Amino acid sequence: MMSPIYLTLTISILISLCSSNLFVCGTEWKPTWSTGAAEEAEAVAAIPCSGHGRAYLDGLVLNGHEPVCECNPCYSGSDCSNFSSHCAANAGDGDPYFLEPFWMRHAASSAVLVSGWHRMGYTYSDGSYISQLLVDHIKKLHEIVGNAVTDGRYIVFGGGSTQLFNAAVYAFSPNNNHSSSLNPAKVVATAPHFPVYRTQTELFNSRDYRYEGDTSLWKNNTDNNGTTFIEFVTSPNNPDGKLTKAVLEGPNVKTINDRAYYWPHFTPLPSPADDDLTTFTISKLTGHAGTRFGWAIIKDKGVYEKMLTYLELNTVGISREAQLRALKLLNVILEEGDRKEIFQFGYSTMRDRWSRLKQIISKSKRFSLQKLSPQYCTFFKRVRDPSPAYAWLKCEREEDKNCYEILKAAGINGHEGSMYSDDDRYVRLSLIRSQDDFDILINKFTVLVAKD
Amino acid sequence: MMSPIYLTLTISILISLCSSNLFVCGTEWKPTWSTGAAEEAEAVAAIPCSGHGRAYLDGLVLNGHEPVCECNPCYSGSDCSNFSSHCAANAGDGDPYFLEPFWMRHAASSAVLVSGWHRMGYTYSDGSYISQLLVDHIKKLHEIVGNAVTDGRYIVFGGGSTQLFNAAVYAFSPNNNHSSSLNPAKVVATAPHFPVYRTQTELFNSRDYRYEGDTSLWKNNTDNNGTTFIEFVTSPNNPDGKLTKAVLEGPNVKTINDRAYYWPHFTPLPSPADDDLTTFTISKLTGHAGTRFGWAIIKDKGVYEKMLTYLELNTVGISREAQLRALKLLNVILEEGDRKEIFQFGYSTMRDRWSRLKQIISKSKRFSLQKLSPQYCTFFKRVRDPSPAYAWLKCEREEDKNCYEILKAAGINGHEGSMYSDDDRYVRLSLIRSQDDFDILINKFTVLVAKD
Incomplete structure (x- = not known):
């Protein structure tokens, strides 16, 4: 039996321990099945790698293997502490690691725990491959930033904006049928331009469209034979960061507006984009290139439906895990602080x-x-x-x-x-x-x- | 000041509370930034939906919204408890929910916590879009199950097997260049067959290949003009579950072996698949159709490299989140119990x-x-x-x-x-x-x- 004085003292010690964060107390939430996943993620995150690398959950860490640091270029060693001054600067690919420190600072709000049975089916409850909640988040974000008009527009998701480029070229091209098209659409861009517009269009080698080089070749020549022209316009431009406009004009000209970099990070925003078809990617917004998540904002319902068909037959939409992560990341931007x-x-x-x-x-x-x-x-x-x-x-x-x-x-x-x-x-x-x-x-x- | 007797008693109470699971003790692991994500996931998972639906993390649950049950067909109400007997049976799409109970039983080992800065870049540390650790897991799994030979083979990942079909058709087709091919490859399958082979091939409408109907039309006719034939072979077959073999023969015939259902769930396994090109998907293995994760096992290095190029220019590889989830799920299969x-x-x-x-x-x-x-x-x-x-x-x-x-x-x-x-x-x-x-x-x- 415990005497009243002992009991009182013990309770007061427990209360002070509870509030001191040394203990999680009985009245608070207690994790059950999520503990292992949380512990695993925190253990990996706690590996410092000397500040010149990161350990990842899908590095060599599962089941008691020692977690491995993946070092930044020019750093090496098990903790990435060895710097090699003879090593060349990597200024090649556009991996957007500059935003990594932002997410490390928002560790608690940006983490997602995915259960083993999360969204196993092909579709969301509305029968689509596209999370409507994520569409709503995207629209809200554009409204706050003021970089794109989304009212009354359709939105589709792609594997980065990369997949959306060819989906848009497909949707804008005439004669998507089984026979050879006599008059394939001409796909063009203005140099200097992002190389994928050309390499991707050539890879698919479709009867419905063909890459035809620089816009300058076609500037006063778009009324020919009713040929459709599809112009890629990147603004701000990759590589030179300039705000650009379409070069070609006329009733047969369609434009695919790649706005990957049209965010306050990279450019002044003179006005919201208000084009027939605009693409964005989470890669250059939150920095998550590896998530492979992009979206297109589309005015015309017919174009939207053709893009949906394309995305279904190409990959049956985008990974649910990628959509869930994008939702969480956008939620951090939309719900924390002043949203800036x-x-x-x-x-x-x-x-x-x-x-x-x-x-x-x-x-x-x-x-x-x-x-x-x-x-x-x-x-x-x-x-x-x-x-x-x-x-x-x-x-x-x-x-x-x-x-x-x-x-x-x-x-x-x-x-x-x-x-x-x-x-x-x-x-x-x-x-x-x-x-x-x-x-x-x-x-x-x-x-x-x-x-x- | 606390007297020795008080201190001893308090410590012994704390020790017994520690081991009673009411408290997580100071010496054990304490979550920090992962708590919110874990709590959110467990709260959603705890919603019972009467056993006739599920609540999801990307339903309406973020930031204090009430979590919403998404009911199975023919069930409705806020807790999915209303059954409508007039409602039609849904036996249409192949959403593999039959495996959901398995993952609910393995909640702890199958959960993944993704940090906000997990794999933001385009590539893994080896510069590829493909997790080598996941490749190793896949090879180990095939070895244990005995359903495919992987020694000395190449493996690529796709957005489900869907994306891999066209990647394989592209890789097997001759003349992937900018000009019209005079002799496009003929893509064929034997009825009854999965419709996507036809609809996808027709959608891309390439100069390099063309859908040409049933194999029966070409059975003794594959030596013509050196035309390449690409035969889709599904074994066990979708829709009828029969183990099938290629129909066409000859030096110009390539086969794409869709082995989505070649797992002990669905079929006896007479021997490991040992073909030039075989596709699998996690959808019919673990039941995660929404993850959009498939892989191809390839004998020829040239075919492998063409598929890599295709997958890079189409989507720049597969979502890192999808790869991480697939790794975790395969790990449960490989590491728990008798692996059966x-x-x-x-x-x-x-x-x-x-x-x-x-x-x-x-x-x-x-x-x-x-x-x-x-x-x-x-x-x-x-x-x-x-x-x-x-x-x-x-x-x-x-x-x-x-x-x-x-x-x-x-x-x-x-x-x-x-x-x-x-x-x-x-x-x-x-x-x-x-x-x-x-x-x-x-x-x-x-x-x-x-x-x-």
């Missing part, structure tokens, strides 16, 4: 990077960067500095015809201008990668420019 | 369903089912009864030319025979849906057959 935090973070990071690079390049006569000026942004409600995703660097010396090779020799790996259907005097440098990658890039340029 | 549990469960469920349906139909002269016999299975190491995924039902009366309409009038919704390029005297009935759907199907048939 990710955009403030994205913008200030990209502006600072651009400004550091520009300062170094400005000391050089050998290299130049694309010209971008401060401009009024309707989201921030003020004039803001440039903050492009990529530098479109030019080698100015007559003899430096292959700028990619010049940079490579100096330990800087970018993408050749010819990848973007432009001159090899240009190189695209990705500024949206990790801070480590950017710091190495800056160091290499500092050395290179000092040699001038 | 899911197959025992799948087989006994499907065998019992087939046996119940067969018993009812056997009383009728109006309807018949496909003939399937017990056969030796190398996995179970014994003769086992049939357990097909679908019934391929025939209306036997001369006047019942449209079997789909006959069944529909009796409150049974299947798929028309003509969808499978066969006679409308046949209907495909899905037996892999929820227990509720199957029970309603049995009830409707009991009534229908009694009317004979």
Whole structure:
């Protein structure tokens, strides 16, 4: 038997322990089946990798294997602490790791626990492959940011915007039937442009459409034979970050507006996009390239329905896990603080990077960067500095015809201008990668420019 | 100050509380950022929906909204407790809900917690879009089950097997270039067959290949002009569950072997598949159709590389979340118990369903089912009864030319025979849906057959 005085004391100790966070108390929620998954995820997240790498749940960690750090480029060792100064700067692909620190700061609100029986069927309860809740989140986000009109528009999801490009080309092309089309649609873009418009269109090699090169070849020639023209317009443009407009005009011209970078991180927003067909991707909004989640905003119901058919027969829609994750991430943006935090973070990071690079390049006569000026942004409600995703660097010396090779020799790996259907005097440098990658890039340029 | 006697007592109370599970103790693992996600997932999972529906994390549950039950067909109400006996049986689509109870029983080991910064980049650490750890799991699984040879083979991932079909057609077709192919590959299948082979091939309408109908049209005619033939072979077959072989032969014939149903759930396994190109999907293995995850096992390196190019330009690979989930699910199969549990469960469920349906139909002269016999299975190491995924039902009366309409009038919704390029005297009935759907199907048939 416990005497009253002992009992009182013990209870008061327990209460103070409860509130001290040392214990989770009986009246609070207690996990049951979720504990293992939560523990596994936190154990992996707790591995520091010296701040120069990450351990992942699908690295070698399942069932008691030792978790393995995956190191940033130029770092190595079991804890990623060894830096190799001879290693080349990775400024090639557009992996948007610059947003990783934002999600680490929002660890609690951005985590999702997926049960073993989560959404096993093909469709949502309305019979579609598209989460209506996620559509609503996307519409709300565009409304808050002011970068796209969505009222009365249709929305479809794709495997990144990549899958949506060909879905849109298919939907805009005439004569989608079994016979050879006598007059396939002509698919075009203006250099410098994202290479996938060409490579993807050529890969599918359809009887209904054909890649026909640069818009300049067709500028005053779109009334021919009633041929349909499908123009890819990227704004801001990849690689050079400029706000662009369609070049072709006329009743037979359709445009696919790739707005992957039309977010406050990368560009001033002069007005909401209000086109027949616009694509976005979570990759350049939240930084989750690996999720492979994009969406298209479509005016015409017929085009929307053709895209749905395409997406069903290509992949039967998009992974439920990807849709669930996108929902959670957008929810963090929409529900936390003033709804501007990710955009403030994205913008200030990209502006600072651009400004550091520009300062170094400005000391050089050998290299130049694309010209971008401060401009009024309707989201921030003020004039803001440039903050492009990529530098479109030019080698100015007559003899430096292959700028990619010049940079490579100096330990800087970018993408050749010819990848973007432009001159090899240009190189695209990705500024949206990790801070480590950017710091190495800056160091290499500092050395290179000092040699001038 | 606490006297020694108080302290000792308090510590002993704490120790007993610790081990009583009322408290999670300081020395044990304590969740930090994962708590919200775990709590949210468990709260949703705890909603019973009367056993006739489920609540999901991406239903209306985020941020304090009331979680909503999504009811099985014919059930309604906020807790799915209202049954409508006039409602038609859903035996149409192949949503594999029959495996849901298995995952509910393995809630702890099958849950995954995805952090906000999980795999944001495009590639894994080896630069590919394909998790090598998941490839290893898949190979191990095939080895244990004995349903496919994987030694020295290449593996690629697709958005379900659906995306892999066209990737394989592309890879097998000659002349993948920009000009019109004079001699496109002929894509064929043997009726009754899964409709997507035709509809997908026609949708892409490529210059490199063309859908050319039934194999019977080309049986002794594959040497013509060096034309490439691409034959889809489904074994066990969808819709009729029969183990099939390729019909066409010759040096110009390539086969795409769709082995979606080649698991102990659905068929005896006479020997491991050992073909040039075989596709599988997690949908019919674990029941996760919504994950959109499939894989192809490929002998030839050139074919593998063409498929990789296709998958990159189509969707830049498969969602990292889908790959992580697939890894976790396969891990449960591989690491728990005798590694036979899911197959025992799948087989006994499907065998019992087939046996119940067969018993009812056997009383009728109006309807018949496909003939399937017990056969030796190398996995179970014994003769086992049939357990097909679908019934391929025939209306036997001369006047019942449209079997789909006959069944529909009796409150049974299947798929028309003509969808499978066969006679409308046949209907495909899905037996892999929820227990509720199957029970309603049995009830409707009991009534229908009694009317004979």
